[in-house]
Amino acid sequence: MPVLTTDAESETGIPKSLSNELLSETMEEIEHTCPQPRLTLTAPAPFADETSCQCQAPHEKLTIAQARLGTPVDRPVRVYADGIFDLFHSGHARALMQAKTLFPNSYLLVGVCSDDLTHKFKGFTVMNETERYEALRHCRYVDEVIRDAPWTLTPEFLEKHKIDFVAHDDIPYSSAGSDDVYKHIKEAGMFVPTQRTEGISTSDIITRIVRDYDVYARRNLQRGYTAKELNVSFINEKKYRFQNQVDKMKEKVKNVEEKSKEFVNKVEEKSHDLIQKWEEKSREFIGNFLELFGPDGAWVCIYIIPGIMSAFYLLSLRALAIVSLCFSCGRLGC
Numbered sequence: 001m002p003v004l005t006t007d008a009e010s011e012t013g014i015p016k017s018l019s020n021e022l023l024s025e026t027m028e029e030i031e032h033t034c035p036q037p038r039l040t041l042t043a044p045a046p047f048a049d050e051t052s053c054q055c056q057a058p059h060e061k062l063t064i065a066q067a068r069l070g071t072p073v074d075r076p077v078r079v080y081a082d083g084i085f086d087l088f089h090s091g092h093a094r095a096l097m098q099a100k101t102l103f104p105n106s107y108l109l110v111g112v113c114s115d116d117l118t119h120k121f122k123g124f125t126v127m128n129e130t131e132r133y134e135a136l137r138h139c140r141y142v143d144e145v146i147r148d149a150p151w152t153l154t155p156e157f158l159e160k161h162k163i164d165f166v167a168h169d170d171i172p173y174s175s176a177g178s179d180d181v182y183k184h185i186k187e188a189g190m191f192v193p194t195q196r197t198e199g200i201s202t203s204d205i206i207t208r209i210v211r212d213y214d215v216y217a218r219r220n221l222q223r224g225y226t227a228k229e230l231n232v233s234f235i236n237e238k239k240y241r242f243q244n245q246v247d248k249m250k251e252k253v254k255n256v257e258e259k260s261k262e263f264v265n266k267v268e269e270k271s272h273d274l275i276q277k278w279e280e281k282s283r284e285f286i287g288n289f290l291e292l293f294g295p296d297g298a299w300v301c302i303y304i305i306p307g308i309m310s311a312f313y314l315l316s317l318r319a320l321a322i323v324s325l326c327f328s329c330g331r332l333g334c
Contacts, residue, residue, distance in 0.1 A: 030057040032075040034162065037107050037143050044137035048109065048146040048161065059162045064192060067164065070104040077103045079192070080163040082111035082149050084118050086125045087205050088135035091197035098194040099167035100141040109161060110142050111149025121151055121175050126206065152181050158190075169196045218244055 033055045038045065060072070067077045081099045085092050100108045115129045127135070129147075136145050150157055153166065170193035172180035185191045209216060217230055218240040227237040 032057045032072075034075045034078070035107060035144065037076055037105070041140055044134075045110075045139075045142045045145055047133075047137075048144050051144065055162065062164050063189065064165070067103045076105045076107035078109060078162055078164045079103070079106050079167055080109045080111060080153075080158075080161065080165070081167045081194075082113070082146075082153075083168075084113055084122060084125065084202070085110075085132050085136055086118075086127050086202045088127075088132070088139070089200055089202070089205065091200040093139055093141070094197045095167075095169070095194050096139055096141040099192075102165070102167060102192050107143050108141055109144045109146055109163065110136050110139075111146040112136055113151060114148045117148075117151050126202075151175070152178070153185060163190075165190050165192045167192050167194050169194055171196070214240070 035051055055075075057075075062071070062077065066072075079099050079102060081096060083092070083095075096108065096110065100106055112129070112132050115125065118125055118129075125132070133145060133147055136142055146161065157163075166182065166185045168182060168191070173182060175181055180186075182191055217232055217236075220230055221227070221232075221237065221240050222244055227234065232240070
């Protein structure tokens with residue numbers, strides 16, 4: 001047995017050469033215990049400090065081509081995406097969806113920067129860090145959330161979380177005195193680009209709110225918020241409340257106009273129906289009248305013609321009587 005010296009020993013008391021051999025043999029037998037992607041969406045994604053990767057197996061470096069082919073087969077590819085994620089919107093969700101689907105078997109870690117870092121390097125946020133953390137936990141594409149993520153990714157951070165690749169849009173992100181905070185990640189072959197969603201961003205949403213500030217201030221006053229909560233001056237509060245009253249009156253007038261139009265339309269419809277019915281009844285009345293009083297009408301046949309026949313019959317009888325009398329007296333035509 002060789003004599004062990006302090007210089008030749010590791011911190012555990014095992015010779016360095018022997019320690020390396022034992023470590024190599026042991027690592028070959030150790031299986032990966034990296035967390036697997038979420039299979040259920042009935043609970044929010046965990047925080048990294050609650051379920052950190054304690055896998056002892058060697059975390060071999062992968063190329064993008066290897067990862068896209070589905071290797072390694074014994075563990076998921078750990079993809080990292082970071083950001084501020086203020087006013088979480090569909091553009092954020094689509095970027096995370098792209099990061100999640102970069103490779104056949106991906107485990108998506110999302111880093112969210114704290115308020116202190118964000119306010120220092122980017123500016124004030126609408127949502128505080130706790131709200132932003134929680135928003136990310138409830139995104140279906142996220143497997144794990146890293147709170148208080150660093151502004152610039154260090155080798156120690158990448159090693160600690162066993163990150164294989166970093167996903168972000170390919171536009172150089174200048175910040176913290178750097179032309180591109182992802183430059184060293186790109187040079188290391190660990191950067192995978194995603195596409196930005198046009199037409200939606202946190203800045204766009206804030207711009208809309210600032211542009212229509214009066215509208216939203218009046219809206220929230222109507223919903224019970226105080227002027228103090230909205231940071232609205234006394235004069236502006238009275239102005240907004242007056243405008244709200246004017247809008248209510250306009251709405252009432254509009255409703256009255258709409259109801260009046262509905263009433264007029266109903267009257268017109270009923271008038272049309274009445275006229276149509278009257279026309280039908282008048283045709284029927286005229287037809288009945290003609291049947292009774294026309295040249296071939298029933299009234300003529302029943303009353304007029306029999307009357308004429310009776311008169312003719314009476315005249316005939318009278319004529320016969322006169323003729324008879326004339327013959328009796330011997331004078332014709334008297």
